[in-house]
Every structure is written in C-alpha cells, then in structure tokens.
Amino acid sequence: MSKMLEKVMDAVDLETFIVAENEEEGRKAALSLMRELGFKDVDLVFIQFQGAGVRVRLRGYVYKPGDQYKWLISEEE
Secondary structure, three states: OOHHHHOOOOEEEEEEEEEOOOHHHHHHHHHHHHHHOOOOEEEEEEEEEOOOEEEEEEEEEOOOOOOOOHHHOOOOO
C-alpha cells in the first residue's frame, strides 16, 4: 500500500465513463480497473449505460471498520 493510501480514513471513490457494448461488459471492466489500481475490496456504487458505454461510480476500500489503521500506528512500532 502506498504511503498516501495509508492516510485515507476509509475508501477512495472513483467516477468515470468506460466504453462498453453493454452494462454487463462495463461492470466487468469497471471492477477490473479497480483491481488493476490495487483495490481488493470494491463496491460498484452506480452504473448507467449511455450509448457508447457506462457511467460508473466505484468505491475501493482501504480500511473497513475494525481494521488496523496504519495512521494510528506510530512509525517506531
């Protein structure tokens, strides 16, 4: 995990338009994009097919409630 992502309190949201033939292809491409960016836990918040592709909002979780937050651990430990 990058140093900057360690400072994120919970998640990173991403909104974009992905060229796709249909909604299902767009859904798969969007989730694949988040995996390529390094997120293991992802939610598809919104998807809408619009002619040439899909408008998507995705949330990649850095921490979930109860996780060991890196920003709470001192560098000395």
